[in-house]
Amino acid sequence: MQTLSQQPKGTRAALLECAEQLFLAHGYEGVSIRQITEAAGSNVAAINYHFNGKTSLFREVLATRLDQITRNKLAILKDLDEQQPAANLEQILDAYILSFFEEFSTPESDRLTQIIYREMGPDAVASDLIATRLIVPINQAVQKRILTVCPNLDKTHVSYCVSSITGQIMHFIRAREALSSIRNLDQNQTFTEDTVRHITQFSLRGIGSKHHA
Amino acid sequence: MQTLSQQPKGTRAALLECAEQLFLAHGYEGVSIRQITEAAGSNVAAINYHFNGKTSLFREVLATRLDQITRNKLAILKDLDEQQPAANLEQILDAYILSFFEEFSTPESDRLTQIIYREMGPDAVASDLIATRLIVPINQAVQKRILTVCPNLDKTHVSYCVSSITGQIMHFIRAREALSSIRNLDQNQTFTEDTVRHITQFSLRGIGSKHHA
DNA sequence: TGTACATCAGTGAACGCGCGTTCACTGATGTAC
DNA sequence: TGTACATCAGTGAACGCGCGTTCACTGATGTAC
Numbered sequence: 494m495q496t497l498s499q500q501p502k503g504t505r506a507a508l509l510e511c512a513e514q515l516f517l518a519h520g521y522e523g524v525s526i527r528q529i530t531e532a533a534g535s536n537v538a539a540i541n542y543h544f545n546g547k548t549s550l551f552r553e554v555l556a557t558r559l560d561q562i563t564r565n566k567l568a569i570l571k572d573l574d575e576q577q578p579a580a581n582l583e584q585i586l587d588a589y590i591l592s593f594f595e596e597f598s599t600p601e602s603d604r605l606t607q608i609i610y611r612e613m614g615p616d617a618v619a620s621d622l623i624a625t626r627l628i629v630p631i632n633q634a635v636q637k638r639i640l641t642v643c644p645n646l647d648k649t650h651v652s653y654c655v656s657s658i659t660g661q662i663m664h665f666i667r668a669r670e671a672l673s674s675i676r677n678l679d680q681n682q683t684f685t686e687d688t689v690r691h692i693t694q695f696s697l698r699g700i701g702s703k704h705h706a
Numbered sequence: 707m708q709t710l711s712q713q714p715k716g717t718r719a720a721l722l723e724c725a726e727q728l729f730l731a732h733g734y735e736g737v738s739i740r741q742i743t744e745a746a747g748s749n750v751a752a753i754n755y756h757f758n759g760k761t762s763l764f765r766e767v768l769a770t771r772l773d774q775i776t777r778n779k780l781a782i783l784k785d786l787d788e789q790q791p792a793a794n795l796e797q798i799l800d801a802y803i804l805s806f807f808e809e810f811s812t813p814e815s816d817r818l819t820q821i822i823y824r825e826m827g828p829d830a831v832a833s834d835l836i837a838t839r840l841i842v843p844i845n846q847a848v849q850k851r852i853l854t855v856c857p858n859l860d861k862t863h864v865s866y867c868v869s870s871i872t873g874q875i876m877h878f879i880r881a882r883e884a885l886s887s888i889r890n891l892d893q894n895q896t897f898t899e900d901t902v903r904h905i906t907q908f909s910l911r912g913i914g915s916k917h918h919a
Numbered sequence: 920t921g922t923a924c925a926t927c928a929g930t931g932a933a934c935g936c937g938c939g940t941t942c943a944c945t946g947a948t949g950t951a952c
Numbered sequence: 953t954g955t956a957c958a959t960c961a962g963t964g965a966a967c968g969c970g971c972g973t974t975c976a977c978t979g980a981t982g983t984a985c
Contacts, residue, residue, distance in 0.1 A: 504929070522735060523829060525971065536930050541973060543928090600828070607827040613880050614820040615813070616736060624884040653904045656885060660877025661870045667826050671837035672869060691866045695912035717962070738938065749963050754940060756961090 505543045507533040513554045517601055520608055521551050521618060552619050555612070558605065559626040562596060566631050570638050582642050582702055586658070587693045589635060593662045594685045606666050632656070643702045654700045661692045718756045720746040726767045730814055733821055734764050734831060765832050768825070771818065772839040775809060779844050783851050795855050795915055799871070800906045802848060806875045807898045819879050845869070856915045867913045874905045 511532040515524045526540045526547050533539070544550040569592050573580055580588075597603050609627070612619050635655045640646065665672070665688050724745040728737045739753045739760050746752075757763040782805050786793055793801075810816050822840070825832050848868045853859060878885070878901050 519829065520827075526973090527971080537972085538931080538974080539929065542930095547972065604827065607824065610823040610880060611820070613884060614733075614817065616732065620883075628881065628884045650904075653901075654908060656878060656881070657874045657905065657908050660875075660881075661873040664873025664876060665869060667823060668841065668869070668873075670833075671826060671841045688866075691863075692870065695867060695870050696908075698914050699908035699912040701911050739940090740938080750939085751941080751964080752962065755963095760939065 504533065504535045504539055508535065508539060508543060508550070509554065512550050513558070516551055516554050517558070517605055517608070520604070520611065526550075548618055552622065555608070555619050556622050556626060559622055563627055563630050565596065566592065567634050570634055574638070580642070582639065582700070583693065583697055585638060585642060586696055587689065590658065590662060590692050590696075591685075591689045594666070594689055597666050598685070603666060603669075606663060610663070610667070628659075632659070639700070643700075646700070646702060651700070654696065657699060658692065658696045661696070665692065717746065717748045717752055721748065721752060721756060721763070722767065725763050726771070729764055729767050730771070730818055730821070733817070733824065739763075761831050765835065768821070768832050769835050769839060772835055776840055776843050778809065779805065780847050783847050787851070793855070795852065795913070796906065796910055798851060798855060799909055800902065803871065803875060803905050803909075804898075804902045807879070807902055810879050811898070816879065816882075819876060823876070823880070841872075845872070852913070856913075859913070859915060864913070867909065870912060871905065871909045874909070878905065 508529060512524075512529045515529055515532065518524075527537055529550075530537050530539055540547060540550055544553065566589070569588060570585075573585060573588055577584065597606055609623055611617065612623050614620070617623075632652070632655050635658075636648070636651050639651050639655070640648065643651075669684070721742060725737075725742045728742055728745065731737075740750055742763075743750050743752055753760060753763055757766065779802070782801060783798075786798060786801055790797065810819055822836055824830065825836050827833070830836075845865065845868050848871075849861070849864050852864050852868070853861065856864075882897070
């Protein structure tokens with residue numbers, strides 16, 4: 494059982510990989526270091542040797558994933574800027590919002606949204622990471638992008654609107670199952686399409702740009 | 707130490723009260739049955755005797771609180787109906803949204819939002835309660851109330867809009883601290899006011915009722 | 920080129936702790952005859 | 953009115969388990985002279 498996954502990539506890398514998979518699947522408290530080291534084919538003591546404790550390992554895993562998300566979002570905004578420099582607000586919002594539903598479409602990454610909300614709380618082990626590596630940089634980038642296409646809007650107003658959009662996205666993703674019992678989502682083939690269209694249009698009107706009066 | 711809080715209200719009631727306070731402060735996994743029984747001045751075995759396990763006790767506590775919230779929200783909508791039968795959409799949204807910020811203004815109740823989001827996840831011990839006792843009844847009541855004042859709106863559209871509003875509310879409450887590093891909330895005296903006004907106006911435009919074209 | 924030592928990656932086993940649950944028990948309060 | 957028994961609320965102590973961490977150790981790989 495120890496000899497599983499014998500890629501010669503080193504114990505540290507194997508631990509990191511297994512930890513990422515397990516933490517993202519079951520959360521910080523849902524995974525024991527024994528599970529991680531067993532999956533990585535090493536000893537329990539290895540985590541303390543390489544990472545100086547379970548918490549540090551979790552923070553390293555989470556920081557990596559948060560940075561991936563942030564990089565992905567900034568890249569999407571940049572691509573829009575370069576490939577569609579004349580994009581209007583609707584196109585920007587649509588691309589931005591859709592990217593979240595694509596990012597969090599798998600059950601594994603859906604769990605990540607739960608971890609993010611959990612880590613916003615007062616007992617969190619990594620609340621600083623959520624703010625500095627995710628919310629702040631993305632919020633600012635989107636705000637900036639919106640202002641370039643709607644320069645007449647108030648900066649603070651746009652900041653609030655970005656939060657409104659983020660809140661909607663996260664809520665629709667997190668509450669998907671609970672919501673399915675309200676609406677006829679028996680065949681939720683078009684859940685993503687419908688939801689993205691709704692959030693885009695709702696927010697477009699909500700922002701109240703004069704471009705779309 | 708056992709003789710603290712010797713109100714003659716019975717062990718069961720004392721356990722329920724202490725469990726509510728502790729669970730709401732630290733979450734399901736953040737509280738041990740030893741802490742609860744010690745606070746209630748009884749033996750560890752009392753929880754299994756009265757509630758048949760920690761999970762059942764938590765579910766009972768949570769269900770009670772969720773029902774309180776739901777009852778409160780339905781009451782607010784009903785009061786509006788009776789005291790301001792001619793209220794327009796803006797007044798309804800404003801009262802409804804404000805009531806959440808009042809409900810979740812204390813650190814203790816803020817924690818409840820975290821528990822709610824946590825219990826929406828796949829490892830939740832009470833995910834059914836969130837849907838059946840909170841989201842579904844509130845969503846339907848708000849939807850109905852909005853439709854009475856804007857009967858020309860599409861029912862499904864309104865349902866989506868209610869989710870958009872809920873998502874915004876929850877996000878602003880949950881991410882308050884993270885957001886304070888973006889905006890100038892050094893003195894967040896007016897956080898609630900500003901936020902409620904924003905969500906109301908944003909959502910009013912988002913719903914797109916012709917009453918406010 | 921050989922030898923002595925230091926460093927490094929990783930291990931095996933145990934430690935101590937806190938957890939939820941269980942079980943045999945106690946003492947008080949009904950209830951039947 | 954007394955006695956025997958059943959029920960009930962609650963207890964004390966222990967059980968077994970899984971947890972994160974620690975410590976002494978191993979064997980391989982540098983490095984200095």
